[in-house]
Amino acid sequence: MAEALTVDTPDDPRLADYVSLTDVELRRRKEPAEGLFIAEGEKVIRRARQAGYEMRSMLLSAKWADRMRDVIEETDAPVYTVAPDLAERVTGYHVHRGALASMQRKPLPTAAEVLRTARRVAVMEAVNDHTNIGAIFRSAAALGMDAVLLSPDCADPLYRRSVKVSMGAVFSVPYARLDAWPQGLEAVREAGFTVLALTPAEKAVSIEEAAPHRMDRVALMLGAEGDGLSARALAAADRWVRIPMAHGVDSLNVGAAAAVAFYAVATGRPES
Amino acid sequence: MAEALTVDTPDDPRLADYVSLTDVELRRRKEPAEGLFIAEGEKVIRRARQAGYEMRSMLLSAKWADRMRDVIEETDAPVYTVAPDLAERVTGYHVHRGALASMQRKPLPTAAEVLRTARRVAVMEAVNDHTNIGAIFRSAAALGMDAVLLSPDCADPLYRRSVKVSMGAVFSVPYARLDAWPQGLEAVREAGFTVLALTPAEKAVSIEEAAPHRMDRVALMLGAEGDGLSARALAAADRWVRIPMAHGVDSLNVGAAAAVAFYAVATGRPES
The missing domain is CATH 3.40.1280.10 (SPOUT methyltransferase, trefoil knot domain)
Structure with a gap:
């Protein structure tokens, strides 16, 4: 079971994976270099898990923490619950799907x-x-x-x-x-x-x-x-x-x- | 040959067809009610003309006025040349295709x-x-x-x-x-x-x-x-x-x- 942690400052280093998601140039460099990618929305997060990707963390609004209860119970990754406006300040956009996960890339096959x-x-x-x-x-x-x-x-x-x-x-x-x-x-x-x-x-x-x-x-x-x-x-x-x-x-x-x-x-x- | 007119205030009533193009709800009501639609970019404007749509007016940056010279010569509709920032203030977005035309709808066939x-x-x-x-x-x-x-x-x-x-x-x-x-x-x-x-x-x-x-x-x-x-x-x-x-x-x-x-x-x- 994951820890559920409330975060209330946008520059909290634990949210580093989610910073400036709308900055395409930044994210194109950062994500492969750090071995992560971002899954957005309940369906896509569940599919990433089913496909065997390791979760690094999740960023949720309180409403979605309930809805994703089973995913939270199955993972050891930290789960950060944040207010919608904080999510927007961190990511740069209004996260209307309410749930983001940072997932660990797997090595690509040849x-x-x-x-x-x-x-x-x-x-x-x-x-x-x-x-x-x-x-x-x-x-x-x-x-x-x-x-x-x-x-x-x-x-x-x-x-x-x-x-x-x-x-x-x-x-x-x-x-x-x-x-x-x-x-x-x-x-x-x-x-x-x-x-x-x-x-x-x-x-x-x-x-x-x-x-x-x-x-x-x-x-x-x-x-x-x-x-x-x-x-x-x-x-x-x-x-x-x-x-x-x-x-x-x-x-x-x-x-x-x-x-x-x-x-x-x-x-x-x-x-x- | 069209008149080429320089317009330099965003609330000039001659630009009314181009106001708030990013306001989808407004435009969905306004355009059919007033019998117009907006063609954006050189290729689309030319195709609308070829398909026999009447032009009500054009809104161009100076650079595009040259490029669209032949279209301007063929039409009687007024052509408004405006600075890029004025175009943005009128339409609500940065018109990177540089040319907009307001076209007259035709009656739809049954x-x-x-x-x-x-x-x-x-x-x-x-x-x-x-x-x-x-x-x-x-x-x-x-x-x-x-x-x-x-x-x-x-x-x-x-x-x-x-x-x-x-x-x-x-x-x-x-x-x-x-x-x-x-x-x-x-x-x-x-x-x-x-x-x-x-x-x-x-x-x-x-x-x-x-x-x-x-x-x-x-x-x-x-x-x-x-x-x-x-x-x-x-x-x-x-x-x-x-x-x-x-x-x-x-x-x-x-x-x-x-x-x-x-x-x-x-x-x-x-x-x-």
């Missing part, structure tokens, strides 16, 4: 470990928007992708906003970072994957025609909103696939494109 | 008019989030849906954020409101459409199995994030379809679900 058992993998290049990363993980989980590989310049899936948008899917879909890009794709191919690049380029074949759902092992590569995949990443792919698009429309949002592509990878239509 | 020529229609129930509405229109345009029908409680597709997220697709995809809900669906059916309800319910058939791409005329009905379709809407459908989902995952985000469903409606996989 790409080789992730690829050993996966059959359908999403590979993201330079997706550096936290909302998009979260949305893509959520769709990957729902549509049965087994794992995600990230280029070195992708955003952190454990950043607070990514976690929230993913509804905790970042805890359940295994992921790894490729250290060398795009050279790391060679190891994906050597593990038996066909590397597909999703691109609106005209010389790409339509994704239904490519029939990725019939392939034994598929790695589907996506680029960032706007720029799409780099020339180097495109050159490193086995095949280019595109989502058939109506005339005169720029493109799908990267989250929508990912969902459609995952569906095409996951699902075989009946043959009729 | 559902019957929209249904006359359409074959693939998205029907939205109570989608009241402006970002989601915009994202769904963008996907509808890209994936070849012919039109959108809205239940009475859907958000306004011409609200500034919807327009922006849609990348202007709200101008190109025809849409109408159904006045009676869900009774209005009867007219959709009478127009020859099969009304499909997208739902995660277990008794729904998988959307590939339903093969909507083989149907002559399809109306695909979507509910809001979280709640999904109401019992009344579900009861009014011809058939329930679902996107096959991995075990233990709540659901897709409504934008992702819409994209997948539109793809399934639009695209037939080759028969191989």
Whole structure:
């Protein structure tokens, strides 16, 4: 059972994990360096626990301390109950979900470990928007992708906003970072994957025609909103696939494109 | 050619269309009542013009007046050039896209008019989030849906954020409101459409199995994030379809679900 401690000054050092949560630049450096991430809201905190993440501490308003009673009873981590305005002064925003937890990161698996058992993998290049990363993980989980590989310049899936948008899917879909890009794709191919690049380029074949759902092992590569995949990443792919698009429309949002592509990878239509 | 007028006081009545753009409640009432909507940024303003919307006025910083020279030359509407801090005082936010236009709404077509020529229609129930509405229109345009029908409680597709997220697709995809809900669906059916309800319910058939791409005329009905379709809407459908989902995952985000469903409606996989 955790200690429940009332804290009433915003500069109390025990609240250091929660300081300036709206300062994206600060948090992007601090969290990986200190081995922590922030889970926000009851559902996401419970999912982080279920996924085996250790809790460092919790920050709650009194109302939520009741609601989270069982979580508090199961953990040894300190639980800080604070008034809502104190929470706002520490974090920099109005914590309307009422509960924050600082969780301990786990070591990431290597790409080789992730690829050993996966059959359908999403590979993201330079997706550096936290909302998009979260949305893509959520769709990957729902549509049965087994794992995600990230280029070195992708955003952190454990950043607070990514976690929230993913509804905790970042805890359940295994992921790894490729250290060398795009050279790391060679190891994906050597593990038996066909590397597909999703691109609106005209010389790409339509994704239904490519029939990725019939392939034994598929790695589907996506680029960032706007720029799409780099020339180097495109050159490193086995095949280019595109989502058939109506005339005169720029493109799908990267989250929508990912969902459609995952569906095409996951699902075989009946043959009729 | 438009008059170019420098305005230097925030309460100048000529700027009334642009006041308090961040006050969602105010703008939701004001804009439809006064028959206007706000297009933000060069691309969206140009697309609104191409789609035949009349311009009431433009609000630009000096830098953007140059860039939009051709638009200014083509319109008779007044163009107000203002300093960035004045734009911020009027609108309530930092207009980093540098250009705003107040556009005149057009009368919406009736559902019957929209249904006359359409074959693939998205029907939205109570989608009241402006970002989601915009994202769904963008996907509808890209994936070849012919039109959108809205239940009475859907958000306004011409609200500034919807327009922006849609990348202007709200101008190109025809849409109408159904006045009676869900009774209005009867007219959709009478127009020859099969009304499909997208739902995660277990008794729904998988959307590939339903093969909507083989149907002559399809109306695909979507509910809001979280709640999904109401019992009344579900009861009014011809058939329930679902996107096959991995075990233990709540659901897709409504934008992702819409994209997948539109793809399934639009695209037939080759028969191989």
